Amino acid sequence: MPLNTLLKALPPVPSYPAPRWEQLRRVPIDDNGERLMPMSLAPSPIRVFPAYARLGIPGAIPECFVREGVYRALLAAARSLPDGIGLIVLDGWRPWRVQQYLFDTLHEAIHHHQPDLSEAELLERTREFVSVPSRDPLAPSPHLTGGAVDVTLCGADGLPLDMGTLFDEALPASHSDYFEHLETLIPQQHKARDHRRLLYHIMREQGFTNLPSEWWHFDYGDPLWAYYGQHSHAHYGAAELDTIENRWRRQLG
Secondary structure, eight states: OOHHHHHHHSOOOOOOOOOOHHHHTTSOBOOOOOOEEEGGGOOTTEEEOOHHHHTTOTTOOSSOEEEHHHHHHHHHHHHTSOTTOEEEEEEOSOOHHHHHHHHHHHHHHHHHHOTTOOHHHHHHHHHTTSOOOOOOTTSOOGGGTTOEEEEEEEOTTSOBOOOSSOTTOOSGGGSTTGGGGOSSOOHHHHHHHHHHHHHHHHHHTTTOEEOTTOTTEEESSSHHHHHHHTOSSBSOOOOOOOOHHHHHHHHHO
16 A cells, blocks of 8 residues: 555544553552563664663663563564654663653753742643653653653654654644644644654554653553553563673672
8 A cells, every 4th residue: 555545544643631640650560571672683674763872861871672572562563664664763761860860851941941830730741741750669660661662753764754743842742642633734744643643553553552742652561551551450560671780790699
């Protein structure tokens, strides 16, 4: 099927409310022990661009790690794309230090531009795009589990397709369904809407759920996935990267 025909046939991105974080904290976690796998091992049409390391974010690592089940689901999603379209992985498992940095940076930026917000309002606005840093085994931040992943689409030349906003832009237009609610769209917005639909549906077909405020953020196996997918429990809790140092510590007791 020609790409334009496929894009026109895709249904809209559905609308979902923001997560209720207190309810999310009550999702049971039964970690299945899957390893963190480097996405750089994946063949075409997956590309890997560790965005935070490239931006010089403190503590960011130059690789995108995900749980093995996420790795396989991402590969299946990428292989379902039309010829000439690829999937770029921008972030996966995230060290706590990076999560803290991203949260604090956005929190301060919002406070600077909207100083009259109450602390509760400021927290809600920050959580819209960055979850609270948490290593709590009962309620870890999604990216600390290896089940959350940030992705976008690219063309045959490897350049990202237009998705309407940039990755990590903390704007209302970054909400996955934003273009579905505009009464009139200019041609460029039509393209962005169709690209979001394509990304959303190829990921959903492989079992991912989407965070409604971020077109790029998808979950598989973590508590956010269980919450939006209405699963009885999550398969992934907080994970640690299996470094050489950690292996030595285990071997030495």
